[in-house]
Amino acid sequence: MRSLTFALTLALSPLAAQADMVDDILDQQILPAMTILASSSQTLSQAAAVDCQITSPDLRQAYIQAFDAWVMVSHLRFGPTETDNRAFALAFWPDSRGKIPKTLVAMIKSEDSNVANAVDFATSSIAVRGFYALEFLLYDAELSHFGKPSYRCQLVRAMTKDIATTAQDILDEWQSSYAAQMRSPSGRYQTKDEVKQELFKALNTGLQITADMRLGRPLGSFDHPRPNRAEARRSGRSLHHVELSLRTLEPLAVALAGDNPDLAEDLHNGFAKALASVARLDDPVFAGVAAPRSRFRIEALQQQINDLRTRAETDLGPALGVEPGFNSLDGD
Numbered sequence: 001m002r003s004l005t006f007a008l009t010l011a012l013s014p015l016a017a018q019a020d021m022v023d024d025i026l027d028q029q030i031l032p033a034m035t036i037l038a039s040s041s042q043t044l045s046q047a048a049a050v051d052c053q054i055t056s057p058d059l060r061q062a063y064i065q066a067f068d069a070w071v072m073v074s075h076l077r078f079g080p081t082e083t084d085n086r087a088f089a090l091a092f093w094p095d096s097r098g099k100i101p102k103t104l105v106a107m108i109k110s111e112d113s114n115v116a117n118a119v120d121f122a123t124s125s126i127a128v129r130g131f132y133a134l135e136f137l138l139y140d141a142e143l144s145h146f147g148k149p150s151y152r153c154q155l156v157r158a159m160t161k162d163i164a165t166t167a168q169d170i171l172d173e174w175q176s177s178y179a180a181q182m183r184s185p186s187g188r189y190q191t192k193d194e195v196k197q198e199l200f201k202a203l204n205t206g207l208q209i210t211a212d213m214r215l216g217r218p219l220g221s222f223d224h225p226r227p228n229r230a231e232a233r234r235s236g237r238s239l240h241h242v243e244l245s246l247r248t249l250e251p252l253a254v255a256l257a258g259d260n261p262d263l264a265e266d267l268h269n270g271f272a273k274a275l276a277s278v279a280r281l282d283d284p285v286f287a288g289v290a291a292p293r294s295r296f297r298i299e300a301l302q303q304q305i306n307d308l309r310t311r312a313e314t315d316l317g318p319a320l321g322v323e324p325g326f327n328s329l330d331g332d
Helices: 004-012 021-050 057-071 083-090 099-110 130-139 149-183 192-219 238-256 261-280 292-320
Strands: none
Touching: 021 057, 021 149, 021 192, 021 238, 057 130, 057 149, 057 238, 083 130, 083 149, 099 130, 099 149, 130 149, 192 238, 192 292, 238 261, 238 292, 261 292
């Protein structure tokens, strides 16, 4: 039996009052989240312009908020985030070959002049752009003190300005054209079913990133755990990213469940179970993947997320009349 609390929440939600699922997801989730990404990234750039020192509390707080905003839209790997490789410009991760530190070292050593001009900096290697490269400059024990302080300052300002520009470009495209294409399909999308498939694919992508990459990479294997592969470990954000992802994917899943309240509640309960597991983990960077007891808890969380993905594929997809399709993580 569905819980009374969840039933009332669903009945009073904007989704229940709107006939169009796509409009609801755009207006209640995607467009507000993209607006927050653009505004928080602009705040980050402004903070760096005022004080580019890595110990600046305002700079670090602005970084935290802007990075949070990116994680909460990182599953939307289509449309404006894919134009001109904007997603990679904001988030070059995973960096399996260690290109970020190598490229940053080379750039700082040579005092590359691209930092002086935003247009030139946008042509720099993707490895020195975005939140993960900036994390090295702010939090890495070696790179945060490498080279001349004056050049590092220029680089921080160039990075943050580039992040702000990219985030604003994403928002502008959503507002000027892409949202309208999803509301009234006639070009890129021919039918509303194709739009729903895109949104369903985004949900599947988000769950896959979190299970396979945010958790799977540091887990490695039992004999060879890889804690140093944890996402954003230098800034202590690894577990936080898992939580952010789950909290932003849940409303998408529930909205896609549409007028199927039983399925919506099942999905809600699945996310609640995973979030409860996150809350019990006292391991912000998954350092415990090498210890059997803590590893088991992390593996259990990964399984809960995989269970959500399975439920989405076996029940939610058919209810929508769509299939997951290929995403940017599937390769060729």
